[in-house]
Amino acid sequence: MSKLITRSESNFAESFRPSSRTSKTPVSVTRDILKVIDSPNVISFAGGLPDDSLFPIQELTEIFQNSALQKGSKLFQYADTQGHPELRAWIAERYYPDSSAEEIIITSASQQALDLISRYFIEENSNIVLERPSYLGAIQVFSSYSPNFLGVDYEKEEGPNTDQLEYILRSYSEKPKFFYCVPDFQNPSGHSYSSKSRERICELSSSYGLPLLEDTAYRELSFSGSMPVSLYNLNPDRTVSIGTFSKTLSPGLRVGWIRAPKPMIKDLIVQKQSMDLHSPTMNQELVFQFVSSDKYETHLSKIREVYQRKAVHTFNCLEKTFGATLPFEMPKGGLFFWLEFPKRIDTDLLFRKCLEKGLATVPGSAFYIGDQIRNHLRWNFSNASEQETEQGIQRLFEVYSSLLADQE
Amino acid sequence: MSKLITRSESNFAESFRPSSRTSKTPVSVTRDILKVIDSPNVISFAGGLPDDSLFPIQELTEIFQNSALQKGSKLFQYADTQGHPELRAWIAERYYPDSSAEEIIITSASQQALDLISRYFIEENSNIVLERPSYLGAIQVFSSYSPNFLGVDYEKEEGPNTDQLEYILRSYSEKPKFFYCVPDFQNPSGHSYSSKSRERICELSSSYGLPLLEDTAYRELSFSGSMPVSLYNLNPDRTVSIGTFSKTLSPGLRVGWIRAPKPMIKDLIVQKQSMDLHSPTMNQELVFQFVSSDKYETHLSKIREVYQRKAVHTFNCLEKTFGATLPFEMPKGGLFFWLEFPKRIDTDLLFRKCLEKGLATVPGSAFYIGDQIRNHLRWNFSNASEQETEQGIQRLFEVYSSLLADQE
Structure with a gap:
């Protein structure tokens, strides 16, 4: 089939004029690292990857078979934008007392939840408040909507600096659109908000009319199995809560959710229609059938146990290898160690030198809006084997x- | 667990300030109709729904089982943003001569492809060119980026009015970002571009540096099995081509793609990272294993045969019921009849009266940017049974x- 027009590299440059958005969206450092580390010589602690061996593959295969047989073509046809009704009801009942399936919309995991919420809230130069450090994927997607980032410092084992938050709310003429926060085993720091901090934040939210955007991605991964009350529970009318099955079940299925007040859900449905019509039907069914079965609690207990064991092993290796030279902290849940080095160590450099030696982590600077603090590394402990962990820490x-x- | 803050409906209104985007995104008429028509008394010809009975459910179940067994946890873990490498290679080879897997990015079906492309190109008030009528889902997602829509009239059985297109390209100080078009069995009109029209459009694209955004959703659904050359083939450097497996395999899987010049793909990957990290892994595997097997051609032949039979049946019913009073046109592929009524009939009204009588279609006005032409109905023929078609046309x-x- 002959081409009508001569091919040339300049054709593209002459014709394609991308939006300014394309230059405003930062490349995700972790995604880029994940591409590099496919080499067999690299041991990676970079991604927030669940332990492969914990995916309930056999059970999901059986569910696919049974559901395909029982529900048939409906699972392969176009479906409702808001998502699988029974899965929404299950999420509402488990995580959001006094809410209903109507307040839930299913998303393609929490990254899409963040994108959907960005669309709903952010205009160019809108003020939004984030923790410092904050989740990389959130910084990336928010950036593509060109907001004005306002940071509040995360105070170890306490929560965000509420004096800074109050200062922002009291002193800025444009109220922030929301405060994005990860109160449970934060990515990257692994820290959680104290009960007192949760209450104070909800009081501020209430006094100043500040919507809270609570990311609960790691909430189920508490080694002890228990957690302080969620922001939704304390302040349901002003909290938008997002969650995902990526850490508890399987990231490859891409199933997550948003719980929001009903008038907001109505607008989110229209936005999601325009984004992808709906999330895949069968994926939602697989998740629903698994989490609503009696296997889910056993599965969660197992994950918590394995991750705690891996965290303890990592901590022991760190102590053994580094001696008492560095103040390593043992996480109480989640997927990460937040390794703090002396201030004179630039972890951007440390990260690059490690990569040359076949060790992948993520430099702390990637998680900061505003001035970057450059003496941390994020270290994922959930994916590597015990032996890889020992080797990795030795290389570090x-x-x-x-x-x-x-x-x- | 006690709430900290008193609940009240006004809490939401006082705190949540949505972006202007939320009011700019129109609700999809078809999605709203689809919600209404769940009632058992309504016969629907509204959605672009494939025939349920054609989904290869047994085969997909076997693939899930085999792939889960052979490839294991990899199919349930985080995966590459650009998508399944073998599926991308298959798409490149089948549809885009002289291209490679690197020029393909997998999307969550064509709606996400359109969203991704909108992000790449559209700024507020960017000029973009669309056919009149055009695909509703495209109008919806483009609208949320606030472009300036420029319409060119679709001339039956010929293609878009190229004089109008040339006028726009020659006379406007701001060049359009792209021309979005559906050259094969367009949704809603069912028409296709002639070879001459394709050539003329590619010449204009080349002379004026106009990127072409070619939507190939219905290209495989030609009753005769053959089609005029694609715009990609005629003008590869300036054509962005999108496709989907929603019409040929299953819409519930949500797998589609974009073929674009490499520098654009690089930017699209970053945007997709921020939108949802990647499309579900197993869904891409299911599609790949099915389409690359020898079953796919047989499956396509069957679909084409069934849809042609349904179209002929619909046409016969229309002729029999309406006599020679109206000029109905038999489509040559795709999923739709574009029913034209006398100019004095307002199909918005006809549509509402039909809905009261338990008949769902889509009024033609929904498909127009600029002045709405209001004497068409879009009638989907692929989903309803023969008997439903007879009843539906009788009601109409x-x-x-x-x-x-x-x-x-």
């Missing part, structure tokens, strides 16, 4: 030591 | 006749 120690030696 | 005739009688 070697690179760190040689960096220290260079400085002396 | 009765409502139409009583509307005519009212006017006399």
Whole structure:
């Protein structure tokens, strides 16, 4: 079939004029690292990857078979934008007392939830408040809507600095559109808000009319199985809560949700229609059948147990290898260690040197809006094997030591 | 668990300030109709729904089982944003001669492809060119980016009015970002571009540096099995082509694609990262294993045969019921009849009267940017049974006749 027009590289440059948005959306550092680390020599602690071996593949295969047989073509046809009604009811009942399926919309995991919420709230230069550090994927998607980021510092083992938050709410002529926060085992720091901090934030939200955007991605991954009350529970009218089955069941299925007040859900449905009509039907069915079965609690207990064991092993390796030189903190849940190095260590450099030695992590700077703090590494402990963890920490120690030696 | 803050309906209104985008995104008429028509008394010809009975459910179930067994956890873990490499290679080879897997990005069906492309191109008030009528889902998603729509009239059995297109390209100080078009069995009109029209459009694209956005959703649904050359083939450097497996395999799986020049794909990957990280892994595997098997051609032949039979049946019913009073046109592929009524019939009214009588269609006005032409109905023929089609057309005739009688 002959072409009508001569091909040339300049044709593209002459014709395609991308929007300014394309230059405003930062490339995700972790996604880029994930591409690099496919090499067999690299051990990776970079992604927030669940342990592969915990996916209930056999059970999901059986569900696919049974549901295809019983529900047939309906699972392969176009479906409702808001999502699987029984799955929505299950989510409402489990996580949001006094709410209903009408207040839930199913999304293609929490990244799409963040995008949908960005569309709903953010105009160019809208003020939005984030923790410092904050979740990378949220910073990325928010950035593509060109907001004005306002950061409040995360105070270890307490929560965000509420004085800073109050200062912003009291002193800025344009009220922030929302405060995005991860109160449970935050990505990247692994920290959680204290009960007192949760209450104070909800009081501020109430006094100043500040919507809270609560990301609960890691809430189920508490080693002890229990957690302080959620922001939704304390302040349901002003809290938009997002969740995902990526960490508890399987990220490849891409199923998550938003719980929001009904008038907002109505608008979110219209936005989601325009974005992808609806999330895949069968994926929602697979999740629903699994989480509503009696296997789910057993599965969660197992995940918590395995992750706690892996975290303890990682902590022991760190202590053994680094001795008492660095103040490593043992997480109480979630997927990450937030390794703090002396201030004179630039972890951007440490990260690059580690990568050369076949060790992938994520430099702390990637998680900051405003001034970057550059003496942390995020270290995922859930995916690597015990042996890989030992090797990885050994490599980290070697690179760190040689960096220290260079400085002396 | 006690709430900290008193609940009240006014809490929402006081705190939540949606972006202007939320009011700019029109609700999809078809999606809203689809919600209404769940009642058992309504026969629907509204959606672009494939025939349920044609989904290869047994085959997909077997593929799930085999792939889960052979590839295991990889299909349930996070995956590459650009999408399943073998599926991308298959798409490149089948549809885009001289292209490669690198020029393809997998999307959550064609609606997300349109959203992704909107993000890439459209700024507020960007000029974009659409056919009149055009695809509703495209109008909806483009609208949420606030472009300036420029319409070119679709000339039956020929293609878009190229004089109008040339006028726009020659006379407007701001060049359009792209021309969105459905050259094959367009939704809603069912028409296709002639070879001459395709060539002329590609010449204009080349002379004026106009990117073409070619939507190939219905291209495989030609009753004869053959089609004129695609715009990609004629002008590869300036054509962005989107496709979907929703019409040929299953819409519930939500798998589609974009073929674009490599520098654009690079930017699209970053945008898709921010939107949903990646499309579901297993869904792409299901599609790949099915379409790359020898079953796919047989499956396509069967679909084409069934749809042609349904179209012929619909045409015969229309002729039999309406006699020679109206100029119905038999489509040559795709999923729709574009029923044209006398100019004095307002199909918005006809549509509402039909709905009262338990018959769902889509009024033609929904498909127009600029001045709405209001004497068409879009009639989907692929989903209903033969008997439903007979009943539906009978109801249509009765409502139409009583509307005519009212006017006399």
